[in-house]
Amino acid sequence: xxxxxxxxxxxxxxxxxxxxxRCHQTENHRYMxxxxxxxxxxxxxxxxxxxxxxxxxxxxxxGYSVSRSKTEDFLLTLESATSSQxxxxxxxxSDSLAGGINNEQFFGPxxxxxxx
Amino acid sequence: GNSVxxxxxxxxxxxxxxxxxxxxxxxxxxxxxxxxxxxxGEGLQLLLKATKADDKGSNKGFEATYRKETTSFHLEKxxxxxxxxxxxxxxxxxGGGFKTIFGAGxxxxxxx
Numbered sequence: 001x002x003x004x005x006x007x008x009x010x011x012x013x014x015x016x017x018x019x020x021x022r023c024h025q026t027e028n029h030r031y032m033x034x035x036x037x038x039x040x041x042x043x044x045x046x047x048x049x050x051x052x053x054x055x056x057x058x059x060x061x062x063g064y065s066v067s068r069s070k071t072e073d074f075l076l077t078l079e080s081a082t083s084s085q086x087x088x089x090x091x092x093x094s095d096s097l098a099g100g101i102n103n104e105q106f107f108g109p110x111x112x113x114x115x116x
Numbered sequence: 117g118n119s120v121x122x123x124x125x126x127x128x129x130x131x132x133x134x135x136x137x138x139x140x141x142x143x144x145x146x147x148x149x150x151x152x153x154x155x156x157g158e159g160l161q162l163l164l165k166a167t168k169a170d171d172k173g174s175n176k177g178f179e180a181t182y183r184k185e186t187t188s189f190h191l192e193k194x195x196x197x198x199x200x201x202x203x204x205x206x207x208x209x210x211g212g213g214f215k216t217i218f219g220a221g222x223x224x225x226x227x228x
Contacts, residue, residue, distance in 0.1 A: 004159075031214050033215075040220060041220060042205060042218045042219055042220040042221050043160070043205070043218040044218075045215065048214075048215065050214070058215075090159055090160070092159075092160075094214055103148055103209035103214055103216060104150070104162050104165065105160075105162075105216055106161075106162075107159030107160045107161065108159050109157075109158060109159050110158075110159050
């Protein structure tokens with residue numbers, strides 16, 4: 001199994017509070033992703049990173065920010081949590097191959113966030 | 117833009133029944149296609165993949181063939197087991213790119 005951990009695994013918070021989720025990898029993979037999973041929507045990309053300090057927005061980035069100061073860590077921050085951000089959040093990683101990109105992704109175990 | 121459409125669930129089958137989960141895609145180029153599986157309480161894991169037209173991906177008795185003419189990548193298994201109960205996601209990644217687009221997922225229940 002790819003070495004990906006997420007913390008916390010469960011969190012309950014109140015509307016308006018800031019929340020930071022952490023993804024940590026031991027695979028030295030270049031690319032890291034944050035998704036949210038909601039019933040009927042599958043996985044939707046929030047933000048992704050293609051290297052240290054290199055990040056970009058996904059399809060549902062409003063209300064979220066990210067940072068990647070080291071290869072192994074990718075942080076997702078909800079600046080002011082809202083009830084619509086109640087979801088299960090997954091981190092994923094992928095890597096490059098010589099001559100191309102290996103677009104197979106490896107997923108962490110997820111963080112269940114509830115915003116009251 | 118690129119998209120993936122898969123059949124809605126849940127799909128409920130008896131053990132040893134034949135499984136098909138339909139998946140079609142829209143893409144501008146030549147994507148790689150994937151099936152991921154998510155067991156209860158876990159993250160997604162790759163089940164199989166195909167990188168070009170007419171390729172067949174297979175793993176754990178599951179198969180899917182990349183059909184460019186019908187833009188499809190249907191998942192099949194000849195005899196399902198209770199342990200196959202999970203959510204299955206079809207996905208695509210544009211050739212040379214690193215972002216993946218996922219379908220909505222199909223939940224499979226297998227009864228003993």
